[in-house]
Amino acid sequence: MKNEERTIFALSTKKAKSALAVFRISGKNSHKVIKSLSSRKKFKTNVASLNSIYDGKNRVDQTITTFFKEPNSYTGEDMVEISCHGSISVINKITEVILKKNIRMADPGEFTKKALLNNKLTILEAETVNDLINAETENQRRIAIENLTGNLDKFVKNTSKNISKLLADVEAIIDFADEDLPKKIYMQIKEQKKNICASIEEVISRSSISKKIFDGFKITIIGKPNTGKSSFINYINNKEVSIVTSIPGTTTDLVTSSLDINGDKYTFVDTAGIRKYKNIIEKIGIQKSLESAENSDINLVFLQKDEKEKYKDIKSKIFVKSKFDKNKDKISGIHNISSISGHGIEKLLNKISRKLKNKPVYGSVFSRERHIESLKKALYLIKLVKFQEIDIDAENIKRALMHINGINQTFDIEKILDIIFSDFCIGK
Ligand SMILES: Nc1nc2c(ncn2[C@@H]2O[C@H](COP(=O)(O)OP(=O)(O)OP(=O)(O)O)[C@@H](O)[C@H]2O)c(=O)[nH]1
Ligand SMILES: [Mg+2]
Incomplete structure (x- = not known):
């Protein structure tokens, strides 16, 4: 059997x-x-x-x-x-x-x-079943259910249809090789190519945002010791995630916690305070802080005073000064908060979410590397079509079509099944 x-x-x-x-x-x-x-x-x-x-x-x-x-x-x-x-x-x-x-x-x-x-x-629906089961935030759920009800298949079928039409038209040019084709037909074919590229490009860009929606945005909190980084982490998590003391250098390693803000997943990383290190543990801790800042979507830089210039190499940053309950000095370009009274924290979180995501993502959104790779390959091949060497153009369009059709076809079934189902849970 x-x-x-x-x-x-x-x-x-x-x-x-x-x-x-x-x-x-x-x-x-x-x-x-x-x-x-x-x-x-x-x-x-x-x-x-x-x-x-x-x-x-x-x-x-x-x-x-x-x-x-x-x-x-x-x-x-x-x-x-x-x-x-x-x-x-x-x-x-x-x-x-x-x-x-x-x-x-x-x-x-x-x-x-x-x-x-x-x-x-x-196959696309089967892949998204798992996204729906694993959805932690509202936006993850929304994208997964839209994909589960055929959104992606529709995009693949449409794109495949448009590329096939382009191929048929280009092949027609080959048949007419020795005759002069009306300029109007050339213009139409060029327009078709442009539209196909634009629609694939749009989906790739939307999908890269969606990857963030599924993986979560990463926010690293850096700054000098004792500036209130860990207290902030504990406040937003509503529990003690990091140890807080008045001794500078309390946090020595990266401490990670995830939160749902306005329907999206955010992973906050608390780090060791940046200062002149006294020992190897502090040195490693500070290196890790800077590495984490390097691959974050946003860095919250906690300051003691106006010392912004010290962090000029840190990318995508928001300057924050905590302990507003104690010291109400306002410095321009610095967001004041207090992890005791909660002052400014909701505003700061909204600012982060606004900065990272201008608008919700709607329409076809591919979240798998396999899909995005195929879209990119197809786009690359269609872009090679310059209508100068028509035989080669037709070949490239055929290959692009193969990559697009490969997204929702099951010819490599066993190989694809292993990839898809390796991260499923039992009972689904
Ligand atoms: N009044 C007041 N005190 C705060 C606030 N946030 C932190 N503190 C105090 O400041 C001290 C240092 O706080 P931490 O949150 O540990 O600071 P940190 O930046 O994580 O320090 P390191 O881990 O050493 O880098 C503690 O004594 C906190 O209780 C605040 O908003 N208001
Ligand atoms: Mg700390």
Whole structure:
């Protein structure tokens, strides 16, 4: 029996104490398995019914069970979903009784893999299922659900159609090689090429913003010791993430924490204060602070006084002075805050979010390296088309088409599946 034909099962919810837990069974024997475990001997398709699961003569739990008949299920196969009580002991016992039925525990992402193989999802949709499961912020969720409902397939199909049209027109020029083509047709073909490039370029640029939406923006906090960096980190996290003392040099390493601000993920990095180091630990700590600042989207530079010029080499910075509750001096170009009263902090966070993201990202957004690489290759090839050596142009357009079509085609299925499903969770 081929692997994808076997009946598999998994706990689709987290193995942790909660009101409910959900098991999924998928494959030819799903119906047989549930009938052999259940007090109910008949399951109506798509109807959730109350029943009990038994281990031999002993009742394990009272559950709500739904049977889905192929092809109308998530995987496209016969499927069963069991909602049981969510205690660890119930979960363990149900796992044990299902395993006795000689069916196999699913691999990570195997249900979605089956859905893909049974044409219930396109490859692009299958990839975004995981984005939706992992969405931590509102913008991650919004992009993932738009992609899951066909946004990306639409873009790929449209672009593919436009490139095919360009190819057909360029090939027509080859056929007319010896005749003079009207200037108007040349202009039209050039316009087509320009539009294709513009639309791919736009998507690549939008997608690079979206990568930030998924990975999060990085904000490093640097400055001299005792300027209130760690206190600020603790204030915005509403808990003690970093140790705070009045002794300069309290923080010696990078301390990372993530926050959702206005629907986006931000990773804040607290760092060791920058000063003349006294020992190797301080030296390494300060090096790490500067390295982190180097690859940040924004750096918050905490100052004691007007000493902005010391940080002229730090990129994308906002100057901050803390302890406003104690010292109300205002210096131009410096944002005043207090980690005791909270003064200025909300304003500062809004300023960061405004600076990094002017407007929400809408439309097709590719978040996978694989997709962006293909788009870039296609764009490069189309840009090579200069309508001087038409044979070579046609070749380049064909290759561009191959890269675009490759985004949502399943010809390299096993290779692509390994990449896609390696970071899925079990039960999806
Ligand atoms: N009044 C007042 N005191 C603050 C404020 N923020 C920090 N402090 C105090 O300043 C001292 C240093 O604060 P930290 O947050 O540890 O400063 P830091 O910049 O992380 O210092 P290092 O880790 O040594 O680089 C502590 O005694 C804090 O309680 C503030 O907004 N107002
Ligand atoms: Mg500190």
